[in-house]
Amino acid sequence: MKIVVHYPTSAEGIRQLQTTVAECHAKIITAHIDALPVSKEKKKELLDMVIENIASQKND
Numbered sequence: 706m707k708i709v710v711h712y713p714t715s716a717e718g719i720r721q722l723q724t725t726v727a728e729c730h731a732k733i734i735t736a737h738i739d740a741l742p743v744s745k746e747k748k749k750e751l752l753d754m755v756i757e758n759i760a761s762q763k764n765d
Contacts, residue, residue, distance in 0.1 A: 713719050734755055738748050 713722050735752065738751050738755075741748060741751070743751075
């Protein structure tokens with residue numbers, strides 16, 4: 706099987722792709738956290754930890 710991917714070439718297209726990928730990642734993360742068999746408080750704590758981790762990586 707051969708898959709051909711056409712990446713955007715314009716700056717706006719690249720930004721749009723980055724935004725779409727980030728939204729997809731966020732949905733996957735929240736879905737995994739929501740599926741955990743823990744309390745809502747623990748889920749909120751985990752989500753806050755993920756957000757803090759991403760923010761700290763962005764600042765590095």
